[in-house]
Amino acid sequence: MRLALILSLAPMPLIAQETLDFSGLWRANPTAQCVYTGGDGSALKIEDNTLFGVENRCDMTNPVNVNDMNAQLFDMECAGEGERFEGRAMxxxxxxGGLYLIWDGIAFKYERCGEDAAVGTVTTSEELGITQ
Structure with a gap:
């Protein structure tokens, strides 16, 4: 009887969490190239639970699903420009089909780069001949 009571109070096994896939190249606006260079104007790259940004990289660990939002929270362990820092990001x-990245009270919106992103496409109004 005592064993039955103890077992009934034991936590239930955790159900496997769905893993969302944020891998790929993400650009901040339609005129940004879909190429990761690590510098300004570069696309954001997510690969193998690592976020590669402008002159930094962050390991994305301990994913937690956000109920009914197609979102996950990650612990972020980052290094860049000679410094290390940590944070939490959603x-x-x-x-x-894009990506929202919410970090330190700021929401960033990215669009996914296609797998066959065109290279050398028109990216600025000047290249189109539009001037003020």
Whole structure:
């Protein structure tokens, strides 16, 4: 009887969490190239639970699903420009297929780069001949 009571109070096994896949190249605006260079104007790159940004990289660990939001929270362990820092960030699928990255009270919106992103496409108004 005592064993039955103890077993009934034991926590239930955790159900495996769905892993959302944020891998790929993400650009901040339609005129940004879909190439990761690590510098300004570069696309953001997520690969193998690592976020590669402008002159930094962050290991994305301990994912926690956010109920009913197609989102996950990650612990971020980062290094860049000679410094190390940590934080917590939420990655959320946007309804248009993009990505919201919410970090330190700021929400960033990215669009996914296609697997066959065109190289050398027109990226600025000047290249189109539009001037003020």
């Amino acid at each position: 990655f959320m699928e946007a309804s248009d």
